Amino acid sequence: MPKHAIHPTAIVEPGALIGAGTRVWAFVHLLAGARVGRDCNLGDGVFVEGGARVGDRVTVKNGVMLWDQVTIEADVFIGPHVVFTNDRTPRAAFKKPPARFEPTRVRRGASIGANATIVCGVTLGPSCFVGAGSVVVDDVPAHALVVGNPARQKGWVCDCGETLDDGLACTCGRAFVRRGARLQRRR
Amino acid sequence: MPKHAIHPTAIVEPGALIGAGTRVWAFVHLLAGARVGRDCNLGDGVFVEGGARVGDRVTVKNGVMLWDQVTIEADVFIGPHVVFTNDRTPRAAFKKPPARFEPTRVRRGASIGANATIVCGVTLGPSCFVGAGSVVVDDVPAHALVVGNPARQKGWVCDCGETLDDGLACTCGRAFVRRGARLQRRR
């Protein structure tokens, strides 16, 4: 097996870093300064800008663009056509002061459903789940399930992806407890 | 005219099947096991995975991805950047049991508006119409017009695409009758 597998149509600019075991599909474009971890999967047409950071074992489905100031931690799933941003007030002209890019962080084990939009300046908590087509404008708590435009919390999800029952237990055997506004694993 | 016209930048993997008369535009990628019918039009950047099925005379506009378990019947229109899915609980790790992909079927003559999101496990009925930007999470009845996030029914549409009046008649001359929750052509 190659150190990493890069499709011949993909463009990896000098200065982009890709970890071992990562697969890069067709028409992908990684700019100088992009950093992608080990054992990731970057689907067709993915674009990674300099300054974007991607951890290990991350799935990035087709058509996703990761801009400067976007940080993806390990074990995250990013669905097809999920769209990130890094400027809350984009203008082609007349901007004063010049663009301040705002960071976005997606914490370990989170999932972002297909075609969701993530407005910059937010943190998506560990193991949270953003429903397909949602528009996220606020922070998402750990293990929270959010859906809609704008995205609102509708429940809680397990590490395994299934929705928790009213007792915060999962069919997979895991169980959780509330700690204030947060959810923690019961051990 | 060629049997089918494939742009030189398109990638058609060995084992992908394309019917006669189908046009394949730039930067398209068809994987082994993809099956596309006759006289279709696959716009720039379309991606068709093994296991996806596309009928005859289907229009697939730019940037659409058709995954394993997605079936498109004949005469369907899929607008630009429409996003399908095949897993309701995607995780990059910790999934137990392993991913069960759920099927999606788009029935004959349906239209899906631009940038709509289709959550898997649903059937879009014959000649239905999904409004642009909608997020579909439930089955859509035949001839129904659905819009919004989540998508809700707002009316009925004709075979020709126009909205039906209160008497279920269309300016094109066609007329329909209710049969319970369903709509049928009056003949």
Place this chain on the structure above:
Amino acid sequence: MPKHAIHPTAIVEPGALIGAGTRVWAFVHLLAGARVGRDCNLGDGVFVEGGARVGDRVTVKNGVMLWDQVTIEADVFIGPHVVFTNDRTPRAAFKKPPARFEPTRVRRGASIGANATIVCGVTLGPSCFVGAGSVVVDDVPAHALVVGNPARQKGWVCDCGETLDDGLACTCGRAFVRRGARLQRRR
């Protein structure tokens, strides 16, 4: 500096016009009859059809498709994966009469946030701002901020992109007055 910089993977069909100083990124496709002004920036995967018109100093981020009948004036910002349309009742078959494409116009200085959907037949007014993930189905007034699905007005924005306060003043020093339903610059 070159007259314009075109990435070697971009496809510029004979009959497409590009102004001086415009940068064309990877996997872009411009069809015959497309017209793009000076000092624009067309991100990866942008598609411009014949009949589309783009003014000067326009930013078109990755994955945007500009169809026949779409007109973008000068100094406009179009975010990543913004989706335009040119047919309100698309069908792959059975259409009668044949498709009438409806125009969309984006006026000078407007911004369209990431992954927004623009249903055809509308005008987006000068310096307006469409929030990320919004679905626009109506005209947008000059300087209006619209968000949601369907997009509704939530306030007013300055030339510089910042939201105006209740007195219609901006932190950048500009101020505005209402003229009926419209906003004008106070001088």
